Amino acid sequence: MASSPPPPATDLPPTLPASFSASSSPSFLHYLRNLGSKAPKTMAALYSSPSPSTLSPQPPGSFFALTVLTNLLNEIERCVVLRMVALEWTEDSGITERDFNSWFIGSKKDWDWEKLNDLCIISLNPSRSSSWFVKLRSPFHSSLRSALTSTQKHPWSLLPSAQLKPSPTPPPTLNELNAYTQNIWNGILHYLVGTKNTQEPNPTVLRFLRETGLMDVDAKTAGTKREKWEITKKGYDFMLKDVSEQVWSFVFSYLQTLQSTSSIISTLLLLTSLSHCTLSEGYPVSLLTKSHKTLMPKFKDFGLIYYTSGSPKFYPTSIAISLIPGSLSSSCGHLPSPTSVHSLLSLPDQTKNPTLNIIVQTNFTVVAYTSSPLHLSMLLLFCDKDDYMVLPNVLVMKLTRDSVKESFKRGIKCSQILKFLKKHSHPLIADADYRIPENVQSQLHLWEKEEVRIKCSLAFKIYFEEEEKEVERDVAGWAEERGGLIFRGKGGVVVVKYEIAEGAVRFKKRRVREWREEEGGEDDMIVY
Amino acid sequence: MSQTITIVLDLAAEAHRARLSTVDSKGRFKGPALIHLHVIPSLKVFLNAFEAANPSSDWSLICCTNTKVETVGRTREGIDLDAIMRMLDDGVKKAEVEEDAAPTTLASSEPKANPNISISKGISAGVTTAVCRINSYLNKNLPGGLANRKRKHETALSASVSGADDGFTNLHKNSDETKSQNNVIESRILVIQTGEDWMPHYNNLMNCAFAAKSAGVCVDALQLFCSSDKKEERSSMLSQLTHITGGLFMRPPTPAGQVHGALTQILLTVYLVNKSSRNVLSPVVVETVEFKGRCYETGNKIDIGFVCNLCLSVFERKLDTCLTCGSKV
Numbered sequence: 109m110a111s112s113p114p115p116p117a118t119d120l121p122p123t124l125p126a127s128f129s130a131s132s133s134p135s136f137l138h139y140l141r142n143l144g145s146k147a148p149k150t151m152a153a154l155y156s157s158p159s160p161s162t163l164s165p166q167p168p169g170s171f172f173a174l175t176v177l178t179n180l181l182n183e184i185e186r187c188v189v190l191r192m193v194a195l196e197w198t199e200d201s202g203i204t205e206r207d208f209n210s211w212f213i214g215s216k217k218d219w220d221w222e223k224l225n226d227l228c229i230i231s232l233n234p235s236r237s238s239s240w241f242v243k244l245r246s247p248f249h250s251s252l253r254s255a256l257t258s259t260q261k262h263p264w265s266l267l268p269s270a271q272l273k274p275s276p277t278p279p280p281t282l283n284e285l286n287a288y289t290q291n292i293w294n295g296i297l298h299y300l301v302g303t304k305n306t307q308e309p310n311p312t313v314l315r316f317l318r319e320t321g322l323m324d325v326d327a328k329t330a331g332t333k334r335e336k337w338e339i340t341k342k343g344y345d346f347m348l349k350d351v352s353e354q355v356w357s358f359v360f361s362y363l364q365t366l367q368s369t370s371s372i373i374s375t376l377l378l379l380t381s382l383s384h385c386t387l388s389e390g391y392p393v394s395l396l397t398k399s400h401k402t403l404m405p406k407f408k409d410f411g412l413i414y415y416t417s418g419s420p421k422f423y424p425t426s427i428a429i430s431l432i433p434g435s436l437s438s439s440c441g442h443l444p445s446p447t448s449v450h451s452l453l454s455l456p457d458q459t460k461n462p463t464l465n466i467i468v469q470t471n472f473t474v475v476a477y478t479s480s481p482l483h484l485s486m487l488l489l490f491c492d493k494d495d496y497m498v499l500p501n502v503l504v505m506k507l508t509r510d511s512v513k514e515s516f517k518r519g520i521k522c523s524q525i526l527k528f529l530k531k532h533s534h535p536l537i538a539d540a541d542y543r544i545p546e547n548v549q550s551q552l553h554l555w556e557k558e559e560v561r562i563k564c565s566l567a568f569k570i571y572f573e574e575e576e577k578e579v580e581r582d583v584a585g586w587a588e589e590r591g592g593l594i595f596r597g598k599g600g601v602v603v604v605k606y607e608i609a610e611g612a613v614r615f616k617k618r619r620v621r622e623w624r625e626e627e628g629g630e631d632d633m634i635v636y
Numbered sequence: 637m638s639q640t641i642t643i644v645l646d647l648a649a650e651a652h653r654a655r656l657s658t659v660d661s662k663g664r665f666k667g668p669a670l671i672h673l674h675v676i677p678s679l680k681v682f683l684n685a686f687e688a689a690n691p692s693s694d695w696s697l698i699c700c701t702n703t704k705v706e707t708v709g710r711t712r713e714g715i716d717l718d719a720i721m722r723m724l725d726d727g728v729k730k731a732e733v734e735e736d737a738a739p740t741t742l743a744s745s746e747p748k749a750n751p752n753i754s755i756s757k758g759i760s761a762g763v764t765t766a767v768c769r770i771n772s773y774l775n776k777n778l779p780g781g782l783a784n785r786k787r788k789h790e791t792a793l794s795a796s797v798s799g800a801d802d803g804f805t806n807l808h809k810n811s812d813e814t815k816s817q818n819n820v821i822e823s824r825i826l827v828i829q830t831g832e833d834w835m836p837h838y839n840n841l842m843n844c845a846f847a848a849k850s851a852g853v854c855v856d857a858l859q860l861f862c863s864s865d866k867k868e869e870r871s872s873m874l875s876q877l878t879h880i881t882g883g884l885f886m887r888p889p890t891p892a893g894q895v896h897g898a899l900t901q902i903l904l905t906v907y908l909v910n911k912s913s914r915n916v917l918s919p920v921v922v923e924t925v926e927f928k929g930r931c932y933e934t935g936n937k938i939d940i941g942f943v944c945n946l947c948l949s950v951f952e953r954k955l956d957t958c959l960t961c962g963s964k965v
Contacts, residue, residue, distance in 0.1 A: 178688050186689040187909050187917055193685070194901040213918050256684045259714055 136432055137180045139360065141226040146369055151228035153373050155247035166260040168377045173251035175380040175432055176227055184218035189229060192244050193252050202233065202243030263381035264391040275419045282388045285414055289425040292411035293351055294482050300339050300347060301485045312409050316361055322346050341519025347486055348520065348528045355427050358410050374399035382412065382428040390421030465534040468507075470545040476503040477534065490515035490525050507548065512555050522556035568609030570616060572600035579619045586615050638821045639690040639910055642770060643679065644762035647671060647720070647727050648702045649754045649831030649862055668830075668861040669894040671724060672717075675828065675860070680714055682903040689908055698765055700758030701727040705765050754862045756831035760840040763855070763877075766825045767848050774823070774851065824854040824883070826907055831862055833873045835935045836960065839947065841873050845880040854911045856883040858902070861891040872926045872937070879925045882911065933959055 143150050157169035177186055188211065192203065212219070224230045229248050235241045244252075280288065296313055298306040300322060308314065317323045322343040326336045339347075346354060359379065366372045378400050385391065393401070393415070404422065407413045412431070415422035465477040474491055476483060479501050488496075490512055491505035515525065526544060533543040542549075572580040577600075584602050587593040592608035595601075604612045650671050669675055683695055697708040699720055706723060709716045825848065848855050857874040870887055878885040886906055888894040894902070909917050928937045931952040941950040944958040944965060957964055 174688055178691050183689065183910070183913055184917055187913065190685045190689055190908055191905045194681075194897065194904050211918055213916060218916060256681050256688070258684075259680070261714075 136356075137223075139363065140176070140180070141223065143372075147226065148228055150369055150373060152245075152247045153369070154376060155228070155251045157373065157377055166258050166263065167251070167254065168263055168381050169247070170251045170255035170258070171263050171384050172377060172380045173248055174255045175383060176229070176248075177252065179432055180227065181224075181229075182218055182220075185220065185224065188219070189224075189244065189252075190256075192230075193249065193256065195243075197243050200233075202231075202241035204235065204241050205239035208242055261384070262386065262389075262391070263384050264395045275421065277416050277419060279390055279421070280388075280414055280423055285388060285423060285425050288414050289351075289411040289427050292409075293354065293427075294480070297347055298482055298485070300343050301482070302338065303481060303485060310409050312406060313358070316358055317343075320357070320361055344489060344515075344518045344520050345524065347489070348524045350531065351427060352430055355410060355412070355431055359412075359431065362406065362410075371399070375403060378403055378407070379428075380432060382407075382424045383430075383432040385424040385429055387426055387429055388423065390423050393420055393422055464532045466529055466532045467534045467537060468529055468544045468548055470547055472507040472548055472551075474503075474505045474507060474529075476505065476532075477501060478503060486528075489518070489520060507552075509555060512552060513559070516556060516559050522552045525552060566606035567594050567603050568606050568612070570602045570604065570609075570612060572602070572616075574600060576600070576620065576623070579616060579623055582619050583612060583616045587612055637692075637912065639686075639693040640770070640773075640821060640823045641686060641693075641695045642766040642823070642825045643683075643695065643697045644759070644766050644825060644827045645671075645675070645679070645697060645699045645720075646756045646759055646762065646828060646830045647699050647724050648756045648758055650724055650727060668891050669899055671830070672721065674895050674899055675830075676715065676717065676720065678897075678899040678903055679828075681900050682908070683714060685904055685908055690910070696769070698762050699723050700762035700765075702755075702757040703727075705758060705761045707765070707769075754831050755834050756829050757834045757837070759827065759829055759834070759873075760837040760844065763825065763827060763841060763844045763848075767844050767851065767853065770823045770825070770853055771847070771851050774821070822854075822910060822912060823852070824856060824911060827855065827857040827874065827877070828860065829857065829871060829874060830860045832869070833871050833930075833935075835873075835930050835932055838873055838930070838932070839949070839960075841877055842880070845877045848881045853881065854883045855881040856907055857885045858907070859885070859887040860894055860899075861888070870926070872928065872930065875925045876927070884919050885925075 140151070141147075154172050155169045157167060157172065159167040177189060181189065191211075195203070209216075221230075221232070225232070228245050230242055231245050232240055232242050243249075295307060296309050296317075299309055300317065309317075318337070320342070321340055323337045324340045326338045329336045346357065349357075363372065363375060366375065374397070393404075396404070404413065404415065407428070408415065410427075411425060412428035413422050413424055463478065464480070464483045467475045467477075469475065474487065476487055478484075484498065484503060487503065487505055490507065492508045492511040495508075496503060496505040512522075512525070516522075526549060530543050537543050570583065572583075580596075580600060580602060584593055584596045587602065587604045587608060590608055590611075592605040592612070593602070594605060595603040597603075602612075679697075686695060687693055697715060699706055699708050701723060704723065704726070706719070708719045845855065855877055857871070857878050859871045859874055871885075875885045877883075884906060886902065888898065888902060892898075906919050909919055926937075928939060929941060929950045930936065931938050931941060932949045933951050933953075933955075936952060938950065938952045941952050942954050942965075943950050944961060944963065946963045947958060947961040949958055949960040951959070955965055
C-alpha cells in the first residue's frame with residue numbers, strides 16, 4: 109500500500125551517492141579498507157584517540173583496536189598479531205623474514221598481507237639484507253597493549269548514582285530496552301510495507317528510505333498532489349534481512365554522508381565503544397565528548413541507544429552492542445526469543461516483545477507462532493494471501509506456486525525466503541538437520557529455476573546464399589567475438605543479438621563485396 | 637567454534653620462592669617469578685588476549701595449594717585477586733609453620749629450609765577438578781552425553797550453557813545463531829606449576845591425563861622455576877601429561893626469563909594458539925618428553941625397577957610392602 113511522501117529536508121544529512129543501495133551495503137571491514145587516500149591518517153587517528161576524561165581511563169582508541177582485531181581478522185591473524193604485541197622494537201628492527209616464516213607450518217594461506225596493511229596494523233620494511241622485517245604499527249600496537257593490560261572492560265566508567273543528578277524516569281529493564289528497539293524497527297518496517305494506521309518515522313529515517321531506493325513514488329500518483337510512496341524490490345529484500353543487517357544499512361548510509369574526517373572518526377569511535385558496553389547498564393552522558401553528544405539523537409532514531417531528555421544516563425540497546433560484534437563484553441547482544449513451548453503457547457504479550465517462531469511442514473503449510481501484524485505482512489510476501497488463518501497466537505499459511513512466483517516477481521529470491529524461514533525456525537526444531545523439509549526446499553528451488561529456464565531476448569536472422577559459406581563463417585566469427593552470436597544453422601542462417609544486428613549486417617555487406625571482388629564477380633546482389 | 641580454557645594455578649611453593657628471589661647488581665629482579673608480582677599480571681593479559689582471539693570463549697581459574705583447591709570467582713575487572721591473595725596468605729602461613737617445624741643444624745644459624753615446601757602437592761587435585769568440571773559441562777550440554785560426541789577433540793553444543801557450577805558463565809546463552817549452527821566447543825587446560833613434582837601423585841595425574849584424553853580435552857603445561865638456579869630439573873610428570881593429551885609443555889629457558897614481561901610473551905606466543913590451529917601456526921616449542929619412570933620412594937629416575945602388582949607403583953629397590961598401597965609384595 110502506498111504511503112504519503114516524506115517531508116522536505118531541513119537539517120538532514122546531505123544526499124547519498126547514487127550508486128549506494130541499501131540492499132547491498134558493504135561490511136564494516138569493507139568500509140574501513142575503502143576509506144580512500146586518507147585511510148592511513150584516519151586509522152592512525154582512530155587507534156590513538158585519547159581518553160576524553162580522567163574518569164574514563166581506557167581510551168576509545170584501544171576499544172577500536174580491539175574491535176578491529178576481534179572482528180576483522182581471522183583466528184590465525186589474531187594469534188600472530190597478539191604474539192607480536194608483547195614484543196618491543198626500535199625503528200629499524202622487527203621480526204625478520206626467516207623468523208616470521210618459521211611461525212607458519214606450510215603455506216601462509218590464512219595470512220592476508222593486504223588486509224592487515226589496509227587496516228594499518230602491520231608494516232613491512234626492507235632490511236639491510238635482501239629480505240624484510242615486519243612489525244606492528246605503533247598506533248595500533250600501543251592501543252592494543254593498553255587494551256590488553258587494562259582491567260576496564262567498559263568504554264565509560266559506571267559512576268555511582270550519588271555522583272549523578274537524579275533521573276526523571278526509572279532505568280529501563282532488559283525487556284523494555286528490547287521492546288524499545290523492536291518498536292522503532294517495527295514502525296519502520298510497517299511504514300515500508302504500508303500497513304494502515306502506521307505512525308510516520310522521523311525525517312532522517314524517511315529520507316534514508318527514499319534515497320536508498322527502498323521506497324519509490326507510485327507510478328499512478330507520480331507528479332500529482334496525492335503523490336504516494338510504495339515499497340520497491342529492494343525494500344522487500346531489505347525486509348527479509350536480519351535486524352542487525354538492516355541497522356547496519358542505516359548506519360552505513362549515514363557514514364557515507366559524512367564529509368569530514370573528524371566526524372567519521374567520532375562516529376566510528378562511538379559505534380565501537382557501544383559494542384563494548386553491557387546490556388541494561390546505564391552510562392553517564394557527562395562522560396561523552398561534544399561530538400558524541402551531537403550524535404546521540406541520530407543514534408536514538410536508529411534505535412541504537414535509549415535515553416530520555418534530562419536523564420544523566422544513556423543505555424545502549426542490544427542492536428548497538430551486536431552491530432559490530434566481538435567485544436570483550438559479557439553480554440549477548442541478541443534479541444531474546446522464548447525457548448519454552450509453554451511460554452509460546454501461553455499467549456505472551458506480543459505487543460511488547462513480538463517474536464516469530466516458524467514451523468514449515470512437508471505439505472507446504474507454514475505455522476508461525478506470532479500475533480504481530482508486521483510478521484503477518486512479512487509472511488504474506490511469499491505465502492498465499494487468499495488462504496490463511498489468523499488465530500490468537502498462531503498464523504497458518506500456505507506456500508503455493510503462485511504466491512512464491514509472485515514474490516520472485518517482486519525481486520525476492522528463493523535463498524532469501526529459505527534464510528528467513530530458517531532464521532525464525534521454532535526452537536523445537538532449531539537443532540534438527542533440516543529445519544525446512546527437503547521437499548519444500550527442493551520445490552522452492554525448482555520454482556525459482558522456472559523463472560530463468562526460458563529467457564526471451566530480441567534477435568536478428570541473417571541469411572546467406574549457398575556459395576557464401578565463407579562469408580557466413582566470418583560473420584559468425586565476428587558476432588561471436590562480440591558475444592552476440594546466438595545460433596548458426598546449417599541452412600545458411602546466422603542468428604545474432606539485436607543489439608549488434610546493424611553492425612553484423614554492415615560487416616556482411618563488406619565481406620560479400622570483398623568476396624565478390626576476389627571471385628571476380630559483379631556486386632549486383634541485394635545483401636540482407 | 638567456542639573455546640574454553642581452564643587454568644590450574646599452583647600456589648604451593650610461593651613462600652619458598654619468595655625466600656629465594658634475588659636481584660642482580662643493578663637491582664633488577666632475577667627470578668623466580670612470584671605469583672602476585674609476575675604471574676597474575678601476565679595471566680590477566682593472557683586472558684584478555686584469549687578473549688580477544690576467541691570472540692566466543694570463556695575461561696575459569698582453579699587455584700591449588702598443598703591442602704586446598706578452589707575455583708576462583710570473577711569480578712567485573714576479571715580475576716578475583718582477593719580470593720587468590722587469601723589462598724596465598726593461607727599457603728604461606730602453613731608453609732611457615734612447616735618451616736618452623738623443620739630441624740635446625742648446629743652448623744648454621746638459620747633454620748634449614750624444608751624441601752617439602754617447594755613441592756606442588758596440589759597439582760593432581762587441581763587437574764582432577766578441572767577435568768571433572770569440563771566433563772560435567774560437556775555432559776550437560778551434549779545430547780546423550782559424551783558417548784555421542786562426533787569427533788575426537790570436539791563436542792557439539794545443543795543447549796544453553798549450564799550454571800556457574802562449571803565455572804563457565806560467559807558463553808553465549810540463548811543464542812539462536814549458536815544453536816542453529818550446532819556450535820562446537822574446544823576445551824583445554826593450562827597447568828602452571830611453580831614447584832617440583834610430587835611423585836606419590838604420579839598415578840593420579842596419569843589417570844587425569846587419560847580421562848582428559850577420552851573427553852577430548854587438551855592439557856598444556858608451563859613449569860616455572862622454584863629458584864634462580866637454572867639447573868632445576870624439568871617436570872617429567874607434566875611433560876608426560878601433555879604428551880598423552882596432545883598439549884604443549886614448556887619451561888622458560890632461565891629463571892630471569894619469567895619476569896619483566898617475559899612470562900607474558902611466553903603465554904601469548906606459546907599458549908594462545910588453540911589446538912585446532914596448531915597444525916597451521918607453530919607453537920614455537922620443541923620439548924622432548926622424558927619417558928623414564930621415577931622411584932616412588934626416592935623420586936630418582938630409573939630405567940629398571942620393581943613394580944607393585946596391585947597399584948603399579950615403581951621402586952628402585954625391592955620392598956616387602958608397597959609404600960603406596962600397603963600390600964605385601
